[in-house]
Amino acid sequence: MSTLPALALTATLYVAWNIGASDTANAMGTAVGARIITYRRAITFFILFVLLGAMLEGWKLIQPVGKEIITGPIFQLHPHLIFFAMLCAGVAVMISTKYGFPVSTHQAIVGGLTGAGVAACMFASPSIAAQTGVNLDKIVEILIAWGLTPVGAMVFAAILCHGFRCTISMVKDPAKLNSIFSLGVIVTGCYVAYVMGANDLGTVMGGFYATQAEGTAPHFVSEMTLAGAAMVAIGSICWGERVVKTVGRGIAPLSPMTALVAQLSASVTIHLFTQWGLPVSMSQAIVSSVVGVGWAMDISMIRKEKVKKMILMWIIVPLIATMLSFSLASLFLSAM
Secondary structure (H helix, E strand, C coil), X not given: CCHHHHHXXXXXXXXXXXXXXXXXXXXXXXXXXXXXXCHHHHHHHHHHHHHHHHHHHCHHHHHHHHHHCEECCHHHHCCHHHHHHHHHHHHHHHHHHHCCCCCCHHHHHHHHHHHHHHHHXXXXXXXXXXXXXXXHHHHHHHHHHHHHHHHHHHHHHHHHHHHHHHHHCCCCCHHHHHHHHHHHHHHHHHHHHHHHHHHHHHHHHHHHHCCCCCCCCHHHXXXXXXXXXXXXHHHHHHHCHHHHHHHHHCCCCCCHHHHHHHHHHHHHHHHHHHHCCCCCCHHHHHHHHHHHHHHHHCHHHCCXXXXXXXXXXXXXXXXXXXXXXXXXXXXXXXXX
16 A cells, blocks of 8 residues: 555544544443443443444445545545545544543544545646535535434434333333343443444545545455454543543433433434435434433433533534645645
């Protein structure tokens, strides 16, 4: 591999590291917050199921993200631009993670790619710019999915919560029921990790796939995905604990039943969008599910200031990634 694609791959793996650091909470934050499982055991399950999801369904996102947001050969001709896009996405996510806020890696990546693509249309040589396009239809489709994800997850969680509460009222052995819900939280946490491997890691590796020619050998894509999963594992081990505590305990207090509802509603929502090849945010889905649970149980339980800060970060992070990527790509292309 030549130096330039290697730089693009390095930045891509850096973003994968950020997924582990920021998004472990999406899968296991509720289980740890409800004190059902230890953090160390949680990240073990997380790593295993992220890898499984990436290998089985990650391909559903790699092509749409890599080839359909920005069209043309610009990223193959200038892999530097992917390096800038992924680096800016990673920095934006890392800043948010440092302060304990779970944000969308997807949005940062799409923002980074869009910023670099717009810069190419404006500052690349005329022959290359003429072949480069920003697929507005695809971007609008993704934006609509971003809007539907938190709403759908929150409503689904509230409905499930009401349903489970009705069921609980008819059960005579609460201790046994609590044990079943505790096991269910671990199972749904693994399902969340699986969906993240398919959607989150597929989105990340789609960025690097943009530097490759159409029809890249399947074994190369598999090796690329394995490398991404390894970096997710390292990020989870090194820096994931703080965000886990924010999701698990910082939005609304969770019981085994409410933790199960939050994880199940979020993972089903994201898995549906994965089938359509849309990069959507598990961070938004899981946080919205926790809000939906608080809404169904007792709205006063929701820590509204924490939720407001998270929503603000969801808006700021993709904008930061877009502007940083556009600026770096513009400087690079103007200097050529």
